[in-house]
Amino acid sequence: MEIAAKANERERVILFAVRTPMTPVRQLNDYLDELAFLAETAGADTLARFTQNLQMPDSRSYLGSGKIAEIREFIDENEIDAAICDDELSPSQQKNLENGLGVRVMDRTSLILDIFASRARTAHAKTQVELAQYQYLLPRLTRLWTHLERQKGGIGMRGPGEKQIETDRRIVLDRIALLKEELRHIDRQMSTQRQNRGKLVRVALVGYTNVGKSTLMNALSKSSVFAENKLFATLDTTVRKVVIDNLPFLMADTVGFIRKLPTHLVESFKSTLDEVREADLLLHVVDISHPAFEQQIEVVDNTLKDLNCSDKPSLIIFNKVDAFTYTPKDADDLTPSSRENLSLDDLKNTWMAKDRKCLFISAKDKTNFDELRQVVYSEVRRIHTQRFPYNDFLYETVEDQQD
Numbered sequence: 001m002e003i004a005a006k007a008n009e010r011e012r013v014i015l016f017a018v019r020t021p022m023t024p025v026r027q028l029n030d031y032l033d034e035l036a037f038l039a040e041t042a043g044a045d046t047l048a049r050f051t052q053n054l055q056m057p058d059s060r061s062y063l064g065s066g067k068i069a070e071i072r073e074f075i076d077e078n079e080i081d082a083a084i085c086d087d088e089l090s091p092s093q094q095k096n097l098e099n100g101l102g103v104r105v106m107d108r109t110s111l112i113l114d115i116f117a118s119r120a121r122t123a124h125a126k127t128q129v130e131l132a133q134y135q136y137l138l139p140r141l142t143r144l145w146t147h148l149e150r151q152k153g154g155i156g157m158r159g160p161g162e163k164q165i166e167t168d169r170r171i172v173l174d175r176i177a178l179l180k181e182e183l184r185h186i187d188r189q190m191s192t193q194r195q196n197r198g199k200l201v202r203v204a205l206v207g208y209t210n211v212g213k214s215t216l217m218n219a220l221s222k223s224s225v226f227a228e229n230k231l232f233a234t235l236d237t238t239v240r241k242v243v244i245d246n247l248p249f250l251m252a253d254t255v256g257f258i259r260k261l262p263t264h265l266v267e268s269f270k271s272t273l274d275e276v277r278e279a280d281l282l283l284h285v286v287d288i289s290h291p292a293f294e295q296q297i298e299v300v301d302n303t304l305k306d307l308n309c310s311d312k313p314s315l316i317i318f319n320k321v322d323a324f325t326y327t328p329k330d331a332d333d334l335t336p337s338s339r340e341n342l343s344l345d346d347l348k349n350t351w352m353a354k355d356r357k358c359l360f361i362s363a364k365d366k367t368n369f370d371e372l373r374q375v376v377y378s379e380v381r382r383i384h385t386q387r388f389p390y391n392d393f394l395y396e397t398v399e400d401q402q403d
Contacts, residue, residue: 010043010044010045011043011044011045011081011082012044012045012047012078012079012080012081013039013044013045013046013047013080013081013082013083013084014046014047014048014049014050014071014074014075014080014083014084015032015035015036015039015046015048015049015050015083015084015085015086016049016050016051016052016063016067016071016083016084016085016086017031017032017035017049017050017051017052017085017086017087018051018052018053018054018056018057018062018063018087019051019052019053019054020053020054020055020056021055027292027295028051030291030292030295031086031259032049032051032086034258034259035084035086035108035111036049037210038108038111038112038115039084039111041115042111042114042115042118043118044081044082044084047078047080048074048078050067050070050071050074052064052067057087057093058093059090059093060092060093060096061093061096061097061100062085062087062089062093062096062097063097065100068097068100068101069100071083071101072100072101072102075101075102075103076102080103081103081104082103082104082105082106083097083101083103083104083105083106084105084106084107084108084111085097085105085106085107085108086108087107087108087260088107088108088109088260089105089107091139091140094107094140108260109136109260110136112258112261113129113132113133113136116129116132117129117130117133124186127179127182127183127186128183130179131176131179131180131183134172134175134176134179135176137172138169138172138173138176141168141169141172187274190274191274199387199388200241200248200249200250201249201250201280201281201380201383201384201387202249202250202252202275202278202279202280202281203242203249203250203251203252203279203280203281203282203283203376203380204251204252204254204275204276204279204281204282204283205217205251205252205253205254205283205285206254206257206276206282206283206284206285206300206304207256207257207284207285207286207287207296207300208256208257208258208286208287208290208296208297208299208300209255209256209257209258210256210287211256211285211286211287211290211296211319211320212285212287212319212320212363212364213253213254213256213285214238214253215363215364216283216285216317216319216361216363217238217240217251217253219363219366219369220242220251220372220373220376221240221241221242221251237252237253237254237255237275238252238253239251239252239253239275240253244373244376244377244380245377247377247380247381247384249380249384252275252276252279254273254275254276255273257299257300257303258299259295259296259299261303266306273307276304276307276309277307277308277309279309279312280312280313280383281312281313281314281315281379281380281383282304282309282312282313282314282315283314283315283317283376284297284300284314284315284316284317285317285319286316286317286318286319287319287320288318288319288320288321288324288352288360289320289321289323289324297316313379313383314357315357315358315359315375315376315379316356316357316358316359317358317359317361317372318352318358318359318360318361319361319362319363320362320363320364321360321361321362321367321368322362322364322365322367359371359372359375
């Protein structure tokens with residue numbers, strides 16, 4: 001009974017980060033808020049946050065020795081299980097921090113990988129996550145074998161240790177090669193599936209993680225895609241047929257983007273992101289209630305640029321207007337946020353709607369869905385007309401065909 005109870009306990013963690021002169025305090029707090037949300041999604045409770053002002057992170061231990069001693073004292077007094085860094089740590093930094101803090105140390109990348117591993121449901125997603133994990137593990141194999149260094153006086157102990165590391169490295173490299181081949185096979189299958197869908201216009205939902213893409217997908221397609229108020233609730237791309245005014249098109253719900261998305265994941269999820277690359281229209285969903293939604297827009301735009309998709313037709317959809325807290329753009333940090341009952345017309349006249357094609361909706365309450373359907377219909381019809389200029393544009397819904 002005691003073992004089962006302990007297995008269900010949530011881990012107690014602390015967060016830490018370095019603030020450089022180029023990072024405003026408010027931005028750093030937003031980053032740590034997001035890291036805490038990631039930790040909560042992974043099943044941990046955050047007990048404290050530590051920051052240190054440095055010109056740049058220490059190349060050996062990321063933090064200075066004084067800050068490490070301060071954190072170690074807090075860890076010893078509060079029975080902390082792990083420490084999580086907001087940046088990606090080198091293997092040597094991670095090793096030195098673990099020695100200094102006396103607990104397991106994770107960086108942002110390993111935390112995201114852990115969440116992806118717990119969220120993967122299909123064989124496709126599991127293969128992609130496993131590949132990313134092995135690529136992250138490969139340069140850290142030496143750190144995993146530090147227990148051999150503690151064995152003193154044994155003749156030949158160093159040799160077997162090195163041989164075992166090399167053996168493990170070959171095993172990992174072989175596994176990476178096998179997983180890449182499996183993903184290439186999956187890519188070919190998915191490419192064939194996309195070709196078999198015919199010439200229907202493809203619409204992809206993109207955006208930062210936890211902005212409501214899956215909820216919007218369910219509302220438009222009348223499907224039941226898994227949606228939850230946690231980061232990375234969706235890993236597998238889900239494609240549904242949507243019909244608006246007898247015009248059918250395909251809509252894809254894709255994995256959410258995030259700041260500092262690990263390069264291993266971007267490469268591993270290439271086949272998933274192909275849905276974005278091959279889309280005819282991108283619906284960029286934004287959580288307007290998030291205080292840092294402008295930075296989230298920038299992260300998504302940069303990721304789309306990396307995927308060579310920045311020139312695709314797109315429409316920004318500001319979601320969660322029901323939870324929107326309005327703060328004037330020219331307000332300073334001391335101005336308290338206040339809940340404003342802004343109408344849709346008021347929102348359209350704010351700075352958010354200037355110089356961009358956008359809509360304001362609530363996927364949860366289906367606020368302004370009539371305009372959303374009308375605008376999406378117009379965009380899809382325009383793309384279809386360009387593709388089939390002599391088509392009479394008469395479609396039947398699936399229900400009509402069955403009748």
